[in-house]
Amino acid sequence: MDYEEIQNRLKEIIKMTPKAIPDSEMAKIHKKIENNCPKSKPFFDEMIKCMPGGTQHQMVIKQPFAVTMKKSLGARMWDVDDNEYIDYLMSAGACILGHCYPPLKEEIIKIYHDQDPNLYWNSEWEIKAIKEIKKHVPSIERLQYFQSGTEADMAAIRIARVFTGKDKIIKFGGAYHGWSDQLTYDIHIPFSGNMESDGIPRGCYKDTVSLPPSDLKALEDNLKKWSEKRSGVAAVIVEPLGPESGAIPNPPGFNEAIRELCDEFGVLLIFDEVVTGFRLDLGGAQKVFGVKPDLTVFGKILTHGFPSAGAVGGREDIINLITGDVEAGGKHAFVGGTIRGNPLSVASTYWTIKLIERTNAINKAAKATDNLVKKLNDLFERDDRPYFAHNHKSILHFETYSPLSMDIRMPENIEKAVFRKKCVDEIAVVLLSQGIITKYGNRGFCCLSHSTEDNDKFIKAFENVLKIIPK
Numbered sequence: 001m002d003y004e005e006i007q008n009r010l011k012e013i014i015k016m017t018p019k020a021i022p023d024s025e026m027a028k029i030h031k032k033i034e035n036n037c038p039k040s041k042p043f044f045d046e047m048i049k050c051m052p053g054g055t056q057h058q059m060v061i062k063q064p065f066a067v068t069m070k071k072s073l074g075a076r077m078w079d080v081d082d083n084e085y086i087d088y089l090m091s092a093g094a095c096i097l098g099h100c101y102p103p104l105k106e107e108i109i110k111i112y113h114d115q116d117p118n119l120y121w122n123s124e125w126e127i128k129a130i131k132e133i134k135k136h137v138p139s140i141e142r143l144q145y146f147q148s149g150t151e152a153d154m155a156a157i158r159i160a161r162v163f164t165g166k167d168k169i170i171k172f173g174g175a176y177h178g179w180s181d182q183l184t185y186d187i188h189i190p191f192s193g194n195m196e197s198d199g200i201p202r203g204c205y206k207d208t209v210s211l212p213p214s215d216l217k218a219l220e221d222n223l224k225k226w227s228e229k230r231s232g233v234a235a236v237i238v239e240p241l242g243p244e245s246g247a248i249p250n251p252p253g254f255n256e257a258i259r260e261l262c263d264e265f266g267v268l269l270i271f272d273e274v275v276t277g278f279r280l281d282l283g284g285a286q287k288v289f290g291v292k293p294d295l296t297v298f299g300k301i302l303t304h305g306f307p308s309a310g311a312v313g314g315r316e317d318i319i320n321l322i323t324g325d326v327e328a329g330g331k332h333a334f335v336g337g338t339i340r341g342n343p344l345s346v347a348s349t350y351w352t353i354k355l356i357e358r359t360n361a362i363n364k365a366a367k368a369t370d371n372l373v374k375k376l377n378d379l380f381e382r383d384d385r386p387y388f389a390h391n392h393k394s395i396l397h398f399e400t401y402s403p404l405s406m407d408i409r410m411p412e413n414i415e416k417a418v419f420r421k422k423c424v425d426e427i428a429v430v431l432l433s434q435g436i437i438t439k440y441g442n443r444g445f446c447c448l449s450h451s452t453e454d455n456d457k458f459i460k461a462f463e464n465v466l467k468i469i470p471k
């Protein structure tokens with residue numbers, strides 16, 4: 001589906017008056033989960049006594065309680081009650097080879113026999129992994145590991161500030177670049193400003209400039225405006241598919257245009273490839289778009305879900321500032337992190353890339369997603385709904401109530417967006433009750449082992465969702 005069609009379809013959804021699944025139906029779904037998961041419930045009851053919200057992760061479905069998992073393999077997970085799930089969340093997108101992919105697991109176990117998880121010392125795996133990344137991603141001249149995508153994003157903007165001597169970081173509304181104080185601004189929903197979190201002093205995001213998604217004119221104006229001021233602009237940071245992994249897609253030519261504007265104003269371009277890196281292509285979104293960023297942030301698939309999944313790579317003259325560059329007048333970007341770049345994480349990068357090459361996982365997962373998108377769109381058409389699905393390779397979006405597309409600059413839309421988000425969350429619960437796990441009820445990821453039979457089960461479950469959404 002192309003950009004124009006996605007925009008038109010989103011407008012159509014936003015125009016409709018959404019109707020939620022009736023409470024009586026949701027009560028039945030909750031009862032079903034309670035009946036199916038008698039062992040999970042006491043786990044959750046204990047958990048909530050020692051952990052706020054009873055779960056650590058934003059994307060875990062919490063109604064009526066978070067189910068406790070005990071096993072995963074390929075595209076499947078099993079809970080403590082032995083219920084089987086087809087997982088379209090895939091560790092928030094980290095696992096493209098599938099859960100517990102045996103050849104990867106075996107290689108990591110071999111290393112673990114001989115070494116601590118964290119030596120805090122150099123290992124041969126760092127060289128091997130970085131060589132693999134460099135082989136596929138031409139913009140990477142040097143690279144350092146971090147402990148998460150959040151940390152890597154923090155490091156990237158610090159390095160950019162040291163290199164340019166400027167302060168402002170420009171991002172786009174809705175884009176998520178981790179949860180550091182300066183970047184927890186205008187996340188998820190464009191124009192939400194600091195709504196997502198209290199406790200962040202204004203000063204922390206005074207140098208974060210967030211622009212309307214896709215707005216090149218606003219980018220040019222802001223580059224002009226801030227370049228004339230003393231603080232100046234250090235970098236533009238983008239998710240190359242568009243905010244929220246392309247849920248708010250960038251128009252064609254957008255990344256190329258940003259590259260040109262950054263060059264014109266002497267500003268660095270940072271690609272946040274935490275989701276796209278090794279999922280769209282082994283060369284990342286930058287290979288797909290043919291655009292070379294100055295710095296790239298990696299996460300998730302970098303270590304295939306093994307801990308310490310973050311890295312920043314890019315131009316040698318910029319990234320060398322981590323160690324303090326004599327030629328740059330001794331300027332220095334301090335970074336840290338005890339478990340970053342540990343042998344197990346770094347070896348998992350090496351083996352993940354090798355195994356993606358060997359299995360053609362990127363294209364196979366993309367093919368499974370194409371198949372699911374087609375089936376979802378056929379279903380929506382059959383049922384005469386304005387809903388639609390689209391994908392970027394194995395990154396799946398299915399739009400039903402589309403809360404992210406509400407323009408919350410109009411105050412009356414804030415409540416409406418919250419309502420639409422609740423409706424989407426309920427879709428996730430109804431799917432879960434039928435053994436299908438998604439990301440928030442409007443997104444997902446396929447892996448190497450998702451099959452057309454899995455997709456048929458997804459469709460069957462979605463037919464049941466549609467039966468209880470009033471028209």
Ligand SMILES: Cc1ncc(COP(=O)(O)O)c(C=O)c1O
Pocket residue numbers: 092148149150151153176177178179239272273274275299300309310
């Ligand atoms: C585009 C993007 N950047 C950064 C992050 C943060 O990564 P992490 O959760 O590893 O801190 C995420 C997480 O989903 C992401 O999607």
